[in-house]
Structures are given as structure tokens and as C-alpha cells.
Amino acid sequence: MTILGIGIDILHLPRLRQVLLKHPERFLTRILTRSEQAEFRAIQAKAGGQIDHDKPVQFLGARWALKEACYKAVYPHHKLTWQDVTVIKENGKPALSIPEQARFGIGKSHVSVSHDGDYLIGQVLIESPSPSSH
Amino acid sequence: MFRAIRPASAIYRNHHNAVASALYRNAVVASPARTAFALNMTRSYASAGLSRENVEKRVLDILAGFNKVDSNKISLQANFNSDLGLDSLDTVEVVMAIEEEFSIEIPDKDADEIKSAAQAVEYVSKRDDAQ
16 A cells, blocks of 8 residues: 555635635535535524534535645645545545546545544545555 | 625626626527627626726725734735735635636635635636626
């Protein structure tokens, strides 16, 4: 196994909340893929429809931080965009889905997220593609 | 007041632009008659050819609206990150503000290349649907 790169991103959630309140539609369509947008809306609905409730903000924050961390892990091998990466849950753990990873020349990914109050941190490790797995 | 009423009209104009540009794209591969029709449509909704000065002023005003930005450092050439101290979240916000201001949608790939006011002005000037 060869490591292609690691990336990390820390986020102050109140800032994210402010941007979200200023651009409630466009911010979501820019950062989140379609399936993530649907998840966001479901979480928002559960939170009484409030877009800036802690739950939807944390959901968006984790995706922001993980996509940023993933970008850093892969750069400059490839320049990822927001829509290239979807954050999914595998056995209760966050994971990345990168449908075009073969074309981008990247292998398996490993992720971790941590929260403390207003701060959230995301970390991503990307492997080089292994000859046996594609 | 002005700010408050802006988003509604921006959405309205966006809608028409989307229709016009979709027609335009279709028309390119279709008949000349349809092309002419689509061009007229585009012309009636977009004020084609905003002056360079106009675009520059509006882009610089957007930057001046960011509390974080030192107004003395604002210039066309200033890099959002290294000169103005904007991070990736701020930069995404700047690009969204530009989209709203000019009633355009900027695709991810293009948005990633906008790292200074000059680059934003360059991009907006190339978009003839910018208003």
C-alpha cells in the first residue's frame, strides 16, 4: 500500500452557518452532491425545518471539512471539485465515494471527523491505486 | 432596502437567462432561424456587454463588503488568499456573491480558477449573460 497523500481541514461552524444563511440555496448546491442535498433536507426537516439548526449545520460542516481535506490529500496529483466527492456512511462511519477515482488516479480513502463545540475537524488519507484493486 | 429586494429579482432574471441560454445552446446545432430567435431572446434579457469599468467596480465593491478584508489592500490584482487573507470558505462566499450580483451561475471548474478580482472581472466579462 502506498500513500498518495493526507489532508486535514478545521472549520469554525458559526462561520459556515453565516454563509449558509446568506446563500441558503446556492451554498448547498455548490458544496453538496444531489444525494447529500437530499440527506441535508431530511435532516433539516427533522430539525423543524430550520436550516441553521445545529444538526444540518454539522452535517454540512462535516462534508465541507472532509471534501477540503480530500482535496488537499489529492492535490496536486489531481484537482478535485466539490461535486467529485460524496460523503457516505459505512457501518456508522463516514467514508468517501469518488465515482471517478480510477480516472483521477486515486485509490482507497480513509477518513475521520471530530467535533468540539463550535469546531469541527476532518482528516482524509488517500492511497495510490493498487494494481489489484480497481 | 435595495439589498432586501435584490435576491427575488436575481432569481427571476436567472430563470429567464437559463431559458434563453438553453435555447441558444440548442439552436447552435439546429436551424439558423432558431439561432436568430434565440439570439434575440438572449439580447432581450441580458444587457450584453457590460463595460469593463462597471464590472470592475461591482467586483471591488463585493470585496469591500467583507469585514475581514482590509480596504487599503483591495486592488484588482490582489490575491484573495495571500493578499486579502481570505480562506477557502470566504472565497466560496465571494464567488457566490459574484453569482448573485451578476445573475449568473459559475460552474465549479471555473469558480476554482477565480483567485483575484482581476480573474473575476475577466470571467464575468466573458459571460454575455452577466447583468
